Amino acid sequence: MKKKFLATIGAVLGLSLLVSINIPTSTKADSNLLLASVEWVQAQLNPLQTKVTALEKQVAEQDAIIKQLQKAVSEGGGVVTPPTNPGPTEPGTTVSTVYTSTSNVKVHSGASRDYKVLATFGVNKALTVIDQHKSASGVWYRVEISSTVKGWVFSGDVTTTKPGNYVPTSVVTTQAANVRKGATTNYQSLELVAKGTTLKYLGSFKNANGETWYNVQTAKGTKGWVLSTLTEVK
Template sequence: MKKKLLATVGTVLGLSLLLTINAPTSTKADSNLLLASVEWVQAQLNPLQTKVASLEKQVAQQDATIKQLQKAVADGGTVVVPPVTTNPPTGTPAVIYTTTSAKVHSGATRSYKVISTIVANKGLTVIGEHKGADGIWYNVEISATVKGWIFSGDVSTTKPGNFVPSKVITKEATNVRKGATTNYTSLETVAKGSTLTYLGSFKNANGETWYNVQTPKGNKGWVLSTLTEVK
């Protein structure tokens, strides 16, 4: 009886040892299989996420166009549907310059409401164009939040000699300071690629050129010219 008991105990211990040795290998294989499955699913989701982001951007652009048309109708203008594009058509200038005091309309005909009047020799960034019955109209940025349409006959693609900047674009994260030296405290730090309204320029005693600007938050201050570019 004692021998049988010892034999049984030995068998149980042997099986336990065998399971203990084999268990990590099985667990590792299962983990590798699970990891491969997760990576495969992620690879399938990435293209879908990109498409969703693209569709969301198109919907936002279309929504902005609809609101612009609704405003134009409310203002009594003739509805001219501007193109919805992610980039201006090939051949469209990136920047245009006013050759005279030019009016910017809320739509691509003169019957639309005038939303801004731009003095001569000002540069404007073009974000689109529309070919109407009277000629080409350019969709331009007046500010970070205001966009409108200007007739091609009132502008030129050639930069005038007496060009007056209208905005300042930061080339890197930039401090907007209270005065035109780095000794002045910073009013605000703006990110790279920020658009600031140009107010004027000044060359200090150190020979540095500083631009007087207004930020989208409404702060007025000075930025160093080497950290920015004017348009």
């Protein structure tokens, strides 16, 4: 009887041990499977979310461009603002100045020959470029006609290379500069002009020190000399 009782207790304990071992193992496997499933779903969703964000940004940029163009049309066809970052004529190229290549170059109010003509220039006229736009007809440059008037010129009517026979018509100061009586700093200053001042170009001279000076005339009518390193010719 005692042996039978002990055998019964042993069987119960063995069953309990078996249950205690099997239940946690099953639960752990289920948990790992669930965790792996969640991670897989997240891995699939993350690239989709990135693409959605990029598309939303692109749509917003296109919408802003459309609104700009609609505004330009509603204002009667003024200067059209080109798309953001339209890209230069060639990758990695920036253009700061162009020169007219014919005797009848027209500058338009927009980046098309359909827009009204703001100015007409002869050959070898230097124009400062402030923007550019690539259209179906080709590249257009937005240039300064004056300090208050800007327009568009077609790239086929200009060149980015300064002509060998180019003669400047004006000198623009890149910083405050003295217009002196002679072509050295030893001469007295006749007039101090501010940065960005446009002076009429009269000629140039290289002195004994190897410095190039420009003979100019100011808006006040003062004629004198300004050091070339303080200016740029147009």
